[in-house]
Amino acid sequence: MTLINEMLTRPLDPSYAASAARRVAAGEPPHTSVGTVLVTLTAILIGFLLAVAAGSVRRDAPTAQGVRAELIDQITERRDVVEERSRAIAARQQEIAGLEAASLAGAGASLTARLQRLGIDTGSSAVEGPGLIVSLADRPGPADPEATGVDQGKVLSRDVFIVVNGLWQSGAEAISINGQRLTVRSPIRFAGAAILVNFRPISPPYEISAIGDPDQLPELFAQSVGGAYVKSLSDNFGIVTSVTAKDDISLPGATRVSIDRARPLGDGS
Template identity: 45%
Template sequence: MSQPPLRRPDASMTLLTQLMDRPLDPGYAAAAARRRADGVPDGRPERSARTLAILVLLGLLLAAAALQTRGQSTTRIAERDRMIAQITSQDAVASGLQRANLALQARIEAERARQLDQQSQGALADRITQLGVLTGAVSVTGPGILLTVNDAPASVPAPGSDPRASAAVDNGRVLDQDLQLVVNGLWASGAEAVSINGQRLTALSAIRSAGQAILVDYRPLAPPYAISAIGDPNQLPATFSDSPGGRNLKYLADNFGIRYNLTTSTRLVLPASAGLDIRQAQPVTPPAAVTAPPVVTSP
């Protein structure tokens, strides 16, 4: 009649109990017992050179680990600042190049006009100028309307805040589609040349968005969006208000608080497009025929 061996109530947690009960390296007790058995008197082993060396090593480790962790964050911040500075400087460089490009284009235009004038090819010069106006290759001036579109007041972020921090869908923000509708409405209403924030629109222009920014010809725009359109200032505002683009703008203003303002102007100056570059398209007529003045079929 033997009793079953008593199990410890915490037998299933021996690992944890061992950890809690024996946190000290058993080597210390064993070494002490050995010393006692050998009859060696207890010295002051904590003052030995070995202990000192290990503690110096520990101090080095601690300092290195702390510096490592702090150094990582500072390098990250420095890296980000460097990137922002690079973006800003490259943006300035791109703007400068665009301006230089426009100036050079203007010089080419003037030089070509002079050459054609000398060769008394007046009709060809007129034709080129007219095509340049239509395609946006030359800067134009004339009467027209100035349409300013801006986000709803509430959606303008506080200065210094991260525009991407607000994850909520922002209905009071002008979208690329809205600008597309407005511009299409202006074309449909008889506008002859259109620019947004100084970016001339051509048949090859794209209005699209990347993140929350609206890009025109891959150049980001900042609100408010100033849309200049050259056309009859007496007739264009009314026609535009009746067009789908104008009606959509009114709907956005009534429902989402988007602000817009339409004024007429007697003289607007629209720059030439910077991105007019044909890479693939070829005219159907053989190039030899172009040297002769083309037959101008007036529209």
């Protein structure tokens, strides 16, 4: 009962009264009800602003999700348009090749063979033959949470670039990456989380198909820097790799072949 009576008769702790007495003795102004009211109003105002901000964030969240979904739809739509136009370009190229073959039927075998060779060299003509398929895929499983910077288990554009150069140096006559035919002007780049070939995004696994001499290409590639690099990717970073010899590989013609400079033949034809 003594504790209850003490709380009823003296609700304020004695230490508060002692602190107030010390402030007065030190010449400081005592606390007033006005100050308490201002503090209370300030706290209420801050709470109100926080509540308004939280409500605004919650209201804007569906809007942001809607904008993101719209952007994804636009990207998908544009990608479908690009795919459709690429197929149309390939079809027109086949028609042009047929018309050229028909018009050159009586022009002589040497000229026809020369044009076919140039089409293979420039990458504008579809080709088929024996060769190698080098496959690169990201390391299976989740990314290392303790890794910093670039994920060492992810295939990068420089990995693809080094392998492609190794194939060229080993005698490859034609190369494509996931169906994208390479020419002397084909860029291989890294943009965000995607690898771009001919400015087109490709997805793993990355299949690098190369046509070449079946008796020399596999051995020369295994001995090249590119072959050693493929083994290093597997041994050191867990990237899934494979090198497979094939008797018949079909590569499409490039859809982006342009001419910057041209001159007439010396005989005036």
